[in-house]
Amino acid sequence: MASAPQSPGIDSEIADIAARLRAAGSVFAADEAAVLLEAATDDAELDSLLKRRIAGEPLEPLVGWVRFGRLRLTVGPGVFVPRxxxxxxxxxxxxxxxxxxxxxxxxxxxxxxxxxxxxxxxxxxxxxxxxxxxxxxxxxxxxxxxxxxxxxxxxxxxxxxxxxxxxxxxxxxxxxxxxxxxxxxxxxxxxxxxxxxxxxxxxxxxxxxxxxxxxxxxxxxxxxxxxxxxxxxxxxxxxxxxxxxxxxxxxxxxxxxxxxxxxxxxx
CATH class of the missing domain: 3.40.50.150 (Vaccinia Virus protein VP39)
Structure with a gap:
């Protein structure tokens, strides 16, 4: 997943989130951290999304979308996520x-x-x-x-x-x-x-x-x-x-x- 250049502060926040995700077993921790940071509207929502992801909720329904080739498809809880x-x-x-x-x-x-x-x-x-x-x-x-x-x-x-x-x-x-x-x-x-x-x-x-x-x-x-x-x-x-x-x-x-x-x- 390619991402745009980030400011040092954003990079540090992504690194912190990724460390928590990695400790929970995430294989693509940095990518997931960037997605969660983009999806959250404030720190409280970010903390909630992160806790839910660490608890095992799938990333895509959690944030409401999945990347599929060049498309960004809307998904949600209770649906099959395109592979x-x-x-x-x-x-x-x-x-x-x-x-x-x-x-x-x-x-x-x-x-x-x-x-x-x-x-x-x-x-x-x-x-x-x-x-x-x-x-x-x-x-x-x-x-x-x-x-x-x-x-x-x-x-x-x-x-x-x-x-x-x-x-x-x-x-x-x-x-x-x-x-x-x-x-x-x-x-x-x-x-x-x-x-x-x-x-x-x-x-x-x-x-x-x-x-x-x-x-x-x-x-x-x-x-x-x-x-x-x-x-x-x-x-x-x-x-x-x-x-x-x-x-x-x-x-x-x-x-x-x-x-x-x-x-x-x-x-």
Whole structure:
């Protein structure tokens, strides 16, 4: 995280805050200290934010925003905080949307809508739709999206307007994909502060992915594409299901060595 030059007094204050955060186990103590100092309106609020962070509250909902590529997305308590690994999906979606004529872009399982927000900045003329079953993150999604974006409350594709069928040029999504039995691999902050429904998705983590792949049939236009984020170990099973549904699956590996994108094109 690059930061602007600070005055000696600010530098000293950041160093003091960082020391307290580091003692509490923060890996990025200096960066977090700068964010907390920026977020606080006075010393009392700074002290409160610092104590809450030391007590284990996640930084992003605490200060109300998360950096996602070039975007500063609004977040809050009780929502899934976009992960930096999803920047691969956001950038791939933006490239595809820019190359499409009259793009109509949909982000199901959107949460605070990081992918749709990224596409909207890259391609301002895109028609944007997002959907999530939980109205809480959708309140933040509305703030992160252009005023003319379409926000739908519903699981997967279940509450989308029928008029969208056959018109969607791009679907880009990060459905929950952690297997139920892998809680031990999920960071404590996520387990304690994010809804389990935003993390876990059945025995192999593919419950929502399979449903999305199945339900997408008929929604994409002939030149449409879909991109779904997964763990690399899940790609084969997801691709097999996609092929059985008539899709032509493709794979793109993330730089983290763990994340992959399942691409879908009409077969």
């Amino acid at each position: 930096q690994r999803s920047l691969m999906l956001a950038r791939a979606a933006a490239r595809i949307a820019r190359a499409q004529a009259d793009p109509v872009v949909l982000e199901p399982f959107c949460g605070v809508a990081p992918i749709a927000a990224s596409v909207a900045v890259a391609e301002p003329d895109a028609e944007i739709h997002v959907a999530d079953v939980d109205p809480v993150p959708l309140r933040f999604a509305r703030r992160n999206l252009p005023a003319d974006a379409n926000v739908h409350v519903g699981a997967g594709l279940t509450r989308l307007p029928v008029a969208l069928r056959g018109r969607v040029s791009l679907v880009a999504s990060v459905p929950p994909y952690v297997p139920d039995g892998e809680r031990r691999f999920v960071p404590r902050e996520a387990l304690e502060h994010e809804p389990p429904s935003t993390l876990f998705a059945g025995a192999d983590g593919l419950d929502h992915v399979r449903a999305l792949v199945t339900d997408l049939v008929g929604w994409l236009r002939p030149d449409g594409r879909a991109l779904i984020e997964l763990h690399r170990t899940q790609w084969s099973a997801a691709a097999e299901h996609a092929a059985a549904c008539g899709w032509r699956p493709s794979r793109r590996n993330g730089s983290d060595g763990q994340t992959v994108l399942l691409g879908l094109a009409p077969g």
